[in-house]
Amino acid sequence: MRSPILAAMAAVATSSLLVAQVANDECSGAVVVVDGANGPFSNVGATNSAPAFTCGAGGNDVWFVYRATCTGSLAVNTCGSGFDTVLRAFDATCTPCGSFTTAMACNDDSCGLQSAITLSGVTMGNTYYFSVGGFAGGTGAFGLNITCTGGGGGGPPDDECSGPTPISLGVNGTFTNVGYTTSSPSWPCGAGGNDRWFAFRPTCTAPHTFYTCSPNTDYDTTIEIFSGNCGCGITSLGCNDDSCGLQSSITATLTLGNVYLVRVGGFASNTGNFDLTVDVGTGTGTITAMGVGACGGITIATTGNPNINGNLTTNLGGIGAGIPVIAYGFLPQNLVFCATCALGHDWSIVIPGASFALTIPCDPTLIGANLFTQGAEIGGTGCGLFPLSMTDTEQIVIG
Incomplete structure (x- = not known):
């Protein structure tokens, strides 16, 4: 009678050990972090992840994922944490989690025994992963502080797809494309030009309609929507010149959680003011x-x-x-x-x-x-x- 009882106790103990494993021990289980102070977290019970740390003999690391809220520079640190940390960052824009080979940056000691890195040239909407471990495999509790600072100078950031302006459901604007240039790829409709870029993240999987039809739109517009990441290759989901008079409208089925790029230009490079409205559905209700x-x-x-x-x-x-x-x-x-x-x-x-x-x-x-x-x-x-x-x-x- 004792053997079944012992076996059951062993099974419970084994199950408890499995439950105790660290969920974000690898990048596939990365914890979502946002701007500001995140945590506290712990790397107790974590293991070493590939690729190996290139600084501080880091080990026993845990993973975090962040979507950039600006185009500019990104500062990340563990300052104020309770042990000797090591911090590194990876760009997932074109390389999926699990295929990382080289870190964008790696730091052991920057603020005392804690770590800090600054990434330049981050792009709004792109995804970045952070791995936090301990010097020589040390463990303990830590916080993760994130600050995204938009860059200045030059032309408007949303003149190119690398710096799109975020938009949401409903009416966005009024905007202008005066002073904007024509971006690649070439427009497949309306000889579009002088375009301005926007980024939209749907809250459900469904058709979405984007249109410039509005009394505030005062010129002949063109509109195009893309999937994919700027810099890794984007795919046009459709283009429209005239739908409501000289204004434009386009409908595409979007997937929850993805980020889509929308650009608005002018027929034959016309310029002026426009509203950009986003509706879920066909817009024909x-x-x-x-x-x-x-x-x-x-x-x-x-x-x-x-x-x-x-x-x-x-x-x-x-x-x-x-x-x-x-x-x-x-x-x-x-x-x-x-x-x-x-x-x-x-x-x-x-x-x-x-x-x-x-x-x-x-x-x-x-x-x-x-x-x-x-x-x-x-x-x-x-x-x-x-x-x-x-x-x-x-x-x-x-x-």
């Missing part, structure tokens, strides 16, 4: 009044962005002493029950109140789907034994 079901004088208005990941708000007007409700459904109907009052859809979801806001999920399978909405006032004025007023029915086609 619509909200339409169907003219079905209204009675009693109350109104409905749904406004916002009818595309995936878009925000919509439905408001009822003309509500009196009754109880307002808003209903959403998925199937159109025209079920008349008194006078002109009719159910315009299947009323799958009923929400009390005269206003409701919702966010369409960021799910590309919803593109082209229909959502219907209708409002009612119960117990005020209107038709029926129990007074009821109904609004028109709206059809929302998701883009």
